[in-house]
Amino acid sequence: MLVEQLIKKTIDMQGFRVKSVKKDSEILIAELIPDRRFAPRCGRCGSPGPYRDQRPVRTFRHVPLWGIPVTLRYKPRRLLCPKCGTVRVERMPWTNGKQRFTTAFACFLAVWARRLPWYTVARLFHCSWSTIAAAVETVVAYGLEHRDLSGVTLIGIDEISRKKGHVYLTNVYDLATSTLIWSGEGRKKDTLQAFFEFFGKERTAQLQGICCDMWQPYIDVIKECAPQAILVFDKFHIIHHLMEAVDQVRRDEINAKGKKHKELMKNTRYIWLKNPWNLTDNQRLTLGNLEKLNLKINRAYLIKEAFRIFWSYRRMGWAAKYLKKWFWWATHSRLKPIRDFAWLIRNHEENILSYFHLPIHNGTVEGLNNKAKVVSHRAYGFRSAKNYILNLYHSMADLSMPKILHTFA
Numbered sequence: 001m002l003v004e005q006l007i008k009k010t011i012d013m014q015g016f017r018v019k020s021v022k023k024d025s026e027i028l029i030a031e032l033i034p035d036r037r038f039a040p041r042c043g044r045c046g047s048p049g050p051y052r053d054q055r056p057v058r059t060f061r062h063v064p065l066w067g068i069p070v071t072l073r074y075k076p077r078r079l080l081c082p083k084c085g086t087v088r089v090e091r092m093p094w095t096n097g098k099q100r101f102t103t104a105f106a107c108f109l110a111v112w113a114r115r116l117p118w119y120t121v122a123r124l125f126h127c128s129w130s131t132i133a134a135a136v137e138t139v140v141a142y143g144l145e146h147r148d149l150s151g152v153t154l155i156g157i158d159e160i161s162r163k164k165g166h167v168y169l170t171n172v173y174d175l176a177t178s179t180l181i182w183s184g185e186g187r188k189k190d191t192l193q194a195f196f197e198f199f200g201k202e203r204t205a206q207l208q209g210i211c212c213d214m215w216q217p218y219i220d221v222i223k224e225c226a227p228q229a230i231l232v233f234d235k236f237h238i239i240h241h242l243m244e245a246v247d248q249v250r251r252d253e254i255n256a257k258g259k260k261h262k263e264l265m266k267n268t269r270y271i272w273l274k275n276p277w278n279l280t281d282n283q284r285l286t287l288g289n290l291e292k293l294n295l296k297i298n299r300a301y302l303i304k305e306a307f308r309i310f311w312s313y314r315r316m317g318w319a320a321k322y323l324k325k326w327f328w329w330a331t332h333s334r335l336k337p338i339r340d341f342a343w344l345i346r347n348h349e350e351n352i353l354s355y356f357h358l359p360i361h362n363g364t365v366e367g368l369n370n371k372a373k374v375v376s377h378r379a380y381g382f383r384s385a386k387n388y389i390l391n392l393y394h395s396m397a398d399l400s401m402p403k404i405l406h407t408f409a
């Protein structure tokens, strides 16, 4: 029968045969039996061994055919494994052993789970949400086990928040490939320590550059675990801090000057934050008018724009000289948020200037972090950080999938 041939085409059946395919109400059930010409193989080590007994029947969901659910039924044998020296359940090449679905079906679901919310995938293919989670877990576990991190020399560390800033995750990226290496809950010292523990001494010793935000717990751990790597504070984070300072000046001024000023400042927030060449004609006109009023926010704006020039230097010496001048201006601006920012820069100057030795930044990672946020929407109903992290690996680590005979999706 054709369906039997299709099943043989889609799963590794060596040592097994399809006995029959029946349609039971709305499900296709394929009965599998052992091929007596082959001895059963140990589920742990793969060695063939003498037959011991047979276990009750197990079912495995397989990829649906023309929208009809397909289930495989099989009674696994046990054998006395000569290598393990004990009785083991045999290896069934269509599954990893524990799950109630075939590896092919796990890959199939996982491919869809990268593109659609998990609950949608569950509904589309008549599975439970936890089946989707288990499928992704199976595929990710395979990918993590089979990936090669030996060539990583530049990493970027970034944090993302879940649940509106109540829960933080620390993500570590390979800056050369823009892929996620590791993700862990929290953003404390022990979070990053856990990464270095995972990464291992040998690979850590090969790191040449590390890029992150000016966040003391990270800094401490990096200096302790990877002292040879050049630490570069991320340009995009620095700019973000500056933007926040500028916006704080705007808000402080509104609070101080009251209603009339608030009216004047209406809809101007992005004018002060945007790059000037991205302004619309109208925004440019508004900015031109506001510039004449000698406002605090305008002073903050000019200092922000002046800071941009810092990055355009090619030599560290000149950049340092410029930063000194800028620092004087910023600290004499009589704008507290700007002054605070300037001191933040001064206190971290060494590892900001190291950018001119090793110009790395988390720019692509920033894009990835946005992707992570999109992923988190897809993660709707993720319930736990474990599943959330699972999905990050699945979507952003560029992991390889288990090898299957046929590509379904």
Ligand SMILES: [Zn+2]
Binding pocket: 042, 043, 044, 045, 046, 047, 081, 082, 083, 084, 085, 088
């Ligand atoms: Zn064995």
